[in-house]
Amino acid sequence: MAATHPETTRRDFLYIATGAFGAIGAAAAVWPLIHQMNPDKSVLALTSTEVDLTPITEGQIVTIKWRGKPVFVSHRSKKEIEEAKAVKLSDLPDPQADDARVKKGKDQWLVVIGVCTHLGCVPIGHQGDYTGWFCPCHGSHYDTSGRIRKGPAPTNLEVPPYEFVSDTSIRIG
Amino acid sequence: MSELNLKNPVLRWFEARLPIMSFMHHSFVTYPTPRNLNYWWTFGGILTVMLIIQIITGIVLVMHYTPTTADAFNSVEHIMRDVNYGWLIRYVHSNGASMFFIAVYIHIFRGLYYGSYKDPREVLWILGVIILLLMMATAFMGYVLPWGQMSFWGATVITNLFSAIPGVGQAVVTWLWGGYSVDNPTLQRFFALHYLLPFVIFGVVILHIWALHHVGQNNPTGIDVKSNKDTVPFTPYAATKDNFALILFLMFFAYFVFYIPNYLGHADNYIPANPLQTPVHIVPEWYLLPFYAILRAIPSKLGGVVAMFASILVLVFVPWLDTSKVRSARYRPMYKQFFWILVICCIGLGYLGAKPAEGVYVIAARILTFYYFLHFLVILPLLGYLEKPKNVPPSIADSVLKGRESDPMPARAGARR
Ligand code: HEM
Ligand code: FES
Numbered sequence: 287m288a289a290t291h292p293e294t295t296r297r298d299f300l301y302i303a304t305g306a307f308g309a310i311g312a313a314a315a316v317w318p319l320i321h322q323m324n325p326d327k328s329v330l331a332l333t334s335t336e337v338d339l340t341p342i343t344e345g346q347i348v349t350i351k352w353r354g355k356p357v358f359v360s361h362r363s364k365k366e367i368e369e370a371k372a373v374k375l376s377d378l379p380d381p382q383a384d385d386a387r388v389k390k391g392k393d394q395w396l397v398v399i400g401v402c403t404h405l406g407c408v409p410i411g412h413q414g415d416y417t418g419w420f421c422p423c424h425g426s427h428y429d430t431s432g433r434i435r436k437g438p439a440p441t442n443l444e445v446p447p448y449e450f451v452s453d454t455s456i457r458i459g
Numbered sequence: 460m461s462e463l464n465l466k467n468p469v470l471r472w473f474e475a476r477l478p479i480m481s482f483m484h485h486s487f488v489t490y491p492t493p494r495n496l497n498y499w500w501t502f503g504g505i506l507t508v509m510l511i512i513q514i515i516t517g518i519v520l521v522m523h524y525t526p527t528t529a530d531a532f533n534s535v536e537h538i539m540r541d542v543n544y545g546w547l548i549r550y551v552h553s554n555g556a557s558m559f560f561i562a563v564y565i566h567i568f569r570g571l572y573y574g575s576y577k578d579p580r581e582v583l584w585i586l587g588v589i590i591l592l593l594m595m596a597t598a599f600m601g602y603v604l605p606w607g608q609m610s611f612w613g614a615t616v617i618t619n620l621f622s623a624i625p626g627v628g629q630a631v632v633t634w635l636w637g638g639y640s641v642d643n644p645t646l647q648r649f650f651a652l653h654y655l656l657p658f659v660i661f662g663v664v665i666l667h668i669w670a671l672h673h674v675g676q677n678n679p680t681g682i683d684v685k686s687n688k689d690t691v692p693f694t695p696y697a698a699t700k701d702n703f704a705l706i707l708f709l710m711f712f713a714y715f716v717f718y719i720p721n722y723l724g725h726a727d728n729y730i731p732a733n734p735l736q737t738p739v740h741i742v743p744e745w746y747l748l749p750f751y752a753i754l755r756a757i758p759s760k761l762g763g764v765v766a767m768f769a770s771i772l773v774l775v776f777v778p779w780l781d782t783s784k785v786r787s788a789r790y791r792p793m794y795k796q797f798f799w800i801l802v803i804c805c806i807g808l809g810y811l812g813a814k815p816a817e818g819v820y821v822i823a824a825r826i827l828t829f830y831y832f833l834h835f836l837v838i839l840p841l842l843g844y845l846e847k848p849k850n851v852p853p854s855i856a857d858s859v860l861k862g863r864e865s866d867p868m869p870a871r872a873g874a875r876r
Contacts, residue, residue: 320634323634323635323637323644323648324633324634324637325633325636325637325638325639325644326637326644329637329638329639329644349735351734351735353639353640354638354639354640354642354734355639355640355734356734356735400735401640404619404760405615405616405617405619405620405622405760406615406616406618406619406622407612407615407616407737407741408735408736408737409737410737410739421737422737422738422739422740422741422815423612423616423737423741423816424755424816425815425816425817425821438755438757438758438759438760438763439760440759440760
C-alpha cells in the first residue's frame with residue numbers, strides 16, 4: 287500500500303476521521319430540530335373518553351371526539367349485523383370477519399375511528415353501495431362492519447382500543 | 460459593462476467598491492434580447508411582480524393574523540371587517556395566488572411550445588420546475604391559514620398523501636401533524652413555512668434569472684442568436700413590452716379583486732374548520748385540480764400518490780425526452796398538434812378534478828391521465844424521429860425582416876455599443 291500510494295499518510299486518516307466526526311456531530315445536532323415536530327408531551331398524554339350508550343337508539347350512529355379524531359359508535363340493527371356477517375371473506379379487499387371487529391356478545395355495537403383510510407376524510411353514515419359509510423372525498427364505500435368494499439381506500443376503518451366498563455357504557459383509549 | 464458612465468462622484472466611489480449598478484445596467488438595460496420576442500415572453504416579468512406583490516401583501520397580513528386554531532378564522536374575519544383596507548389586502552393576496560398560477564402555467568406552456576427547455580437551457584428549466592413545486596407547497600400552506608372547512612380538509616387530505624409511503628408512512632404523517640390529526644401544531648408550522656417559502660422562491664428565481672442571462676433567451680424561432688442584428692437592447696424594447704403586458708395583466712387581476720373576489724375560492728372556506736365533519740364535496744384550489752384528478756384516477760392509494768408526483772417530476776426530464784433537433788413548434792408540424800392536445804388534456808384534467816370521483820368522470824380522468832404520461836414518455840421521444848421539421852430560417856433577423864428591404868429598427872445600435 288505505502289509503496290504504491292506514497293501519498294496515503296496518517297494525515298489522510300486524520301482528515302477522514304475529522305470529517306466523519308463532524309458529520310456525526312451535525313447529524314446529532316439536526317435530530318432535535320427534526321424531533322421537535324413530533325407530537326409533544328401534552329399531545330401524547332393518553333386521553334380516554336367514556337361513552338354512555340343508553341341514548342343511542344338502534345340504527346343510530348353517534349360521533350365522539352377522541353384524540354382530536356372522530357370515532358363512530360354505531361348501534362346496528364339486526365339487518366345490518368346479518369349483512370355484515372353474510373359476506374364471504376374472499377370478497378373483501380382487506381379480509382376481516384365481523385366477529386373480529388366487535389366485542390363478543392355485543393354484536394350490535396360497532397366502534398370505529400371515523401377517518402377514511404384513504405386520505406383521512408370523515409365518511410358519512412348509512413350511505414354508499416353497502417349502506418355502511420361512504421367517503422365523499424374520493425368515493426370509498428364501507429359496509430356495515432366498517433370494512434372497505436369499493437373505492438381507493440386500502441384498509442378497513444380502524445377499530446380503536448376500547449372496552450365495556452358496564453353493559454351500557456364503553457371507554458375508548 | 461463599460462457602458463455605464465457614472466458622473467456622480469459618490470456613485471462612482473460606491474461603484475468601485477460594489478459594482479452593483481453596472482451589473483443592473485448590464486442585466487436590465489443593455490442586455491441584448493432577441494428582437495422577435497412575442498407577448499408570451501412577458502410572463503417572466505409578470506411572475507416576478509406577482510411574487511413581490513404576494514410578499515408585500517403577505518407581510519402586511521401577518522401584522523393582523525393570528526396562527527392558532529382558536530383565533531385564525533376570527534383574525535381573518537377581523538382583517539376583512541375591521542382592519543383599514545384589510546379586505547383589499549387579503550383579496551389581493553388570495554386572488555394574487557391564482558394570478559401567480561395563471562402566469563406560471565402560461566409561462567411553462569410557452570416553454571413547452573417553443574422548446575425553451577432544450578440544450579443549453581436544461582438547468583434553467585429544472586430551476587423553473589423547482590419554483591413550481593415550491594409555489595404549490597406555499598399556496599397549499601397559505602390556504603390552510605384561514606382555518607375554514609376547506610383549509611382543514613385540504614390539509615388533512617394532502618398530508619395524508621404521505622401515509623402512502625410503505626412502512627414509515629403513518630409515522631411521517633404524525634410527524635408532519637405534530638399530533639394525531641391536523642391541529643394547532645400543524646397550523647403553526649404551516650404558518651412558519653408559508654412565511655419562509657416565498658423567500659426561498661425568491662432565491663431560486665435569482666438563480667433562474669442568472670441561468671437565463673448566462674445562456675441567453677430563447678425566442679419564437681427557437682434558433683440561436685447569431686449576430687447583434689438578431690437582438691435589441693432590453694431597455695427600452697423588452698422593458699416597454701413587458702410593462703405593457705404587465706398593465707393588461709394587472710387590469711385582469713384587478714377585475715377579480717374588485718368585482719369577483721371570491722369567484723376562484725370556495726364558499727365552504729367561510730365556515731370555520733370542523734374536525735368532525737367533512738364537507739360533502741372537497742376540492743383543492745383550481746390550480747391544483749389537474750394533479751388532484753390524476754391522484755384520484757388511479758384506483759390505488761400508493762399508485763395515485765406516485766402518479767401525482769410523477770406528473771410534475773416528468774417535466775424535469777423533458778429536455779431529454781424530447782429528441783427533436785428543432786426547438787420551436789413553429790417548425791414542427793406534428794409536435795404543434797400534440798402540444799395543443801396536451802393543453803386540452805390538462806384543462807380536461809382540471810375540469811375532472813373539480814367533479815365528484817364517480818362514474819364517467821373517473822373513466823375520463825383515467826384516459827386523460829394515461830394520455831398525459833403518453834405524451835411525455837412516448838410521443839415526445841418518438842416525434843423526434845418520425846417528424847419532418849419545416850425549414851428553419853437562417854437567422855432571427857431573417858425571420859422578421861423577410862421581404863423587407865431595410866431594417867426598421869435603428870436603435871439596434873444600443874446592443875452593439
Ligand atoms: C409565493 C408567494 C405566496 C403565495 C402563492 C401565497 C398564497 C396564499 C394563499 C393561497 C392564501 C390563502 C388566502 C385565503 O384564501 O384567504 C394565503 C394566506 C396567507 N398568506 Fe400567503 N402567499 C404567498 C406569500 C406570503 C408571504 C411572503 C407571507 C408573509 C410574509 C404570507 C402570509 C399569509 C397570511 C398571513 C395568510 C392568511 C390570511 C388570509 O387567509 O388571507 N403569504 N397565502
Ligand atoms: S379520503 Fe376517503 S376516499 Fe379519499
